[in-house]
Structure formats: structure tokens, C-alpha cells
């Protein structure tokens with residue numbers, strides 16, 4: 001069992017304190033607010049949250065949970081500190097970090113005075129880079145000690161929902177930790193070993209961004225369901241029935257499918273159907289800001305890839321894949337066709353290989369109606385090695401199986417741009433990922 005300090009007895013800190021003490025750990029709950037401290041130390045919750053009163057009353061009476069105003073002395077009595085103070089919006093929409101910074105100043109005083117290893121865990125929601133660029137230098141400068149040697153530093157984002165927070169603590173979908181040193185990782189893994197879920201151990205910045213991605217995704221889903229629901233009502237159908245049916249598809253709709261960063265979408269259906277849906281909404285004088293932004297977002301993504309290629313400063317481009325996805329010769333609204341067209345219009349020398357289009361090349365009538373820009377036909381080659389030999393930049397455009405080896409066999413002096421996710425690592429040297 002661990003000895004834990006929890007700084008900030010708000011929604012997150014208090015639930016954390018109640019649940020961890022209920023699990024048998026010894027917890028000191030710390031807050032600057034004397035009224036909160038008084039209520040909690042008498043076993044009464046200052047917030048409305050199902051089961052919290054019961055958990056607090058039990059932990060206070062068996063002394064697993066005590067309350068304090070003094071961070072530094074709590075650090076001396078514990079091994080792990082969870083920072084759960086607020087990180088509200090500042091006037092520009094950024095993060096107000098003054099509560100985090102104040103707490104860190106006091107933690108540093110505590111760290112200065114101890115000789116044992118203590119892990120500082122940021123549980124508050126903070127933007128990527130905050131722990132390493134704000135918290136770490138502050139703690140190191142003010143304590144005179146070093147992360148990874150004298151003390152540990154980690155992030156452990158909270159995913160609870162108010163109203164079901166205790167239930168969520170006991171039944172988490174996953175527990176995410178971000179650590180920079182193995183000792184902190186081992187201590188947190190041990191702390192969470194009894195939780196009935198997967199422990200996902202990441203680097204600190206990835207863990208910070210996971211938290212924001214989850215909330216952005218939740219918000220996007222609500223907005224999506226409401227836009228579909230509004231359109232449904234206007235058409236005279238029940239939006240609840242529509243979305244309930246949409247959610248029954250656990251293969252494509254509620255799944256990892258379509259949730260991998262990479263290149264833009266295209267093909268004969270998604271762009272056309274989004275256009276039609278938005279057109280219908282406009283006809284009905286309805287505004288669907290999320291759905292009407294999706295095609296624009298997709299166009300911007302294609303242009304972003306173009307600027308990424310331009311920045312490499314090379315002119316000979318080898319594009320592997322032209323159809324909108326592997327295993328088809330369908331070029332309708334393929335984003336790779338858009339990219340190839342953009343590159344050629346800006347003076348790049350492009351050669352293209354797509355195994356599914358070889359049959360088109362053997363038609364010697366020169367014009368295939370499936371090719372939206374006939375001049376692209378002249379850029380097609382039947383030989384992948386020929387395209388690779390020609391190119392200074394090789395782009396893996398779709399996940400055709402024969403492209404999977406290109407990353408590992410490409411000569412080092414050539415640039416590789418992976419739009420698919422074949423490369424195992426992130427961008428470095430001449431290897432570039434579109435979103436990694």
C-alpha cells in the first residue's frame with residue numbers, strides 16, 4: 001500500500017482521495033480552501049457526487065484519509081503526490097497555470113527536505129509540453145534536485161465523468177500514465193495493479209495529448225449527433241432512431257476503423273454524400289457547422305501534404321498509389337489524384353506507380369474515362385522500381401501490400417513520405433510521416 005498526497009480537493013482530487021484511501025492506501029488530502037478542508041475532515045463531501053459522502057466518511061473514520069493545508073510536510077510523509085488543482089481557461093482561451101505553478105513551488109520545498117524518492121504526478125489536464133517545459137524546470141530549479149535521479153515526474157490524466165465519478169474510478173476503460181523515468185513507471189504501475197483495466201504506459205507528452213484527444217472526440221461526437229438529429233427532425237424522422245442504428249455498426253462506425261491518422265479521405269461516396277447532406281441542409285436553411293467543415297478540413301489536409309513535400313526542396317516525386325485506397329482502381333475523388341495534380345501544376349516532375357492501374361496502361365487508346373485528369377495517365381509506370389529509381393522523394397500513398405517494404409529498402413539519400421503508417425517510428429533523417 002502506498003502513502004499518497006493529493007493536492008486540490010475539487011472534483012478530481014476528492015474522488016481520487018476517497019477512492020485511493022478506500023482501496024487501502026494512506027492519503028493526505030491538501031487544499032488551500034479552509035472550508036473544504038473542514039468539511040472533508042469531518043467526512044462530508046463539499047460537492048454533490050454519488051457515493052462520495054459514504055467513501056469519505058469511511059476513510060476519515062478509519063484514518064486512511066487525513067486533511068492538511070501544508071504541501072511540504074505532506075511530501076515528507078508520502079511517496080507519491082497527485083496534483084489535481086484547477087487549470088481553467090485564461091482570457092485568451094489558453095491554460096491558466098498559476099495553480100499548478102503555485103503547487104509546484106510548494107512541492108519543490110518539500111522535495112528539497114527529503115532524502116527518499118518521491119513521484120510527482122500531474123493529474124490536472126495540461127497541454128502537451130506543460131509537464132516537461134513548465135513543471136519540470138520549476139521543480140528542479142526550486143528543489144535543487146533532478147528528475148529521474150532524486151525524484152520522479154509523471155502525468156496520469158483523469159477520465160472520470162462527474163455524477164458517476166466513483167463508478168468510473170472503479171471501472172475505468174483504461175488507465176493512462178506518462179512517465180520519463182522507469183522508477184516512476186514502476187511505482188505507478190504497482191499503484192494501479194489492482195484496477196480492472198489495461199494500464200497504458202506512454203511518454204509524458206503523448207499521455208497529455210491523449211487526454212485532450214478524448215475530450216475533443218467526446219465533444220465532436222455530441223456535436224455530430226446533434227447535427228444529424230437536427231437534420232432528421234427537419235426531414236420528419238426521429239434522430240434518436242437514426243443515431244441508435246448508426247451506433248449498431250461496431251465494425252465501421254463505433255470502432256477503430258477510420259480513426260487512424262494518415263491521408264485524406266476520398267472515393268466515390270464520402271465526398272459526394274457529405275456534399276449532398278450539406279446541400280440538403282442549406283436548402284432547409286439549416287446550419288450544420290461541423291458537417292460543413294469536414295470537406296474543407298479534408299482539402300486542407302491534402303494541401304498540408306503538398307507543403308510538406310515542397311519543403312523538402314526536391315523536384316522529382318515518385319508517387320506509389322493513385323486510387324483512393326489499396327485494392328481498387330477507382331480514381332473517383334481520390335485525394336492522391338488531387339495531390340498528383342497539385343504537384344504537376346506547381347512544376348514538380350511526377351511519376352506514379354499503382355498496380356491496380358496497370359491494366360489501364362495496356363489499353364492503348366490513350367484515354368480512359370476513369371482517369372479524371374487524362375495527363376496523369378502519361379505519368380503512370382508499370383514498374384515500381386523504375387519510379388523509385390527516378391524519384392528524389394518517394395510517397396507511399398495507400399496501403400497496397402507491396403509498398404510495405406519500401407520504407408526499409410529505400411536508399412538513405414532519398415526522402416520517404418509515408419501517408420499510410422508503414423514506418424515504425426516517427427519522422428527523422430529522410431523519413432517523414434504525415435502525422436507522426
Ligand SMILES: NC(=O)c1ccc[n+]([C@@H]2O[C@H](COP(=O)([O-])OP(=O)(O)OC[C@H]3O[C@@H](n4cnc5c(N)ncnc54)[C@H](O)[C@@H]3O)[C@@H](O)[C@H]2O)c1
Nearest residue numbers: 008009010011012031032084085086087099103124125158
Ligand atoms: N471535473 C472533472 O470532471 C474533470 C475530469 C477530468 C479532468 N479534470 C481536470 O482536473 C483538474 C482539476 O479539476 P477539478 O474540476 O477537480 O477542479 P476544482 O476547481 O474543482 O478543484 C481544484 C481544487 O484545487 C484547490 N487548489 C488550488 N490551488 C491549490 C494549491 N496551491 N494547493 C492546494 N489546493 C489548491 C482549489 O481550492 C480547489 O479545491 C483540472 O485540470 C481539470 O481540467 C477535471
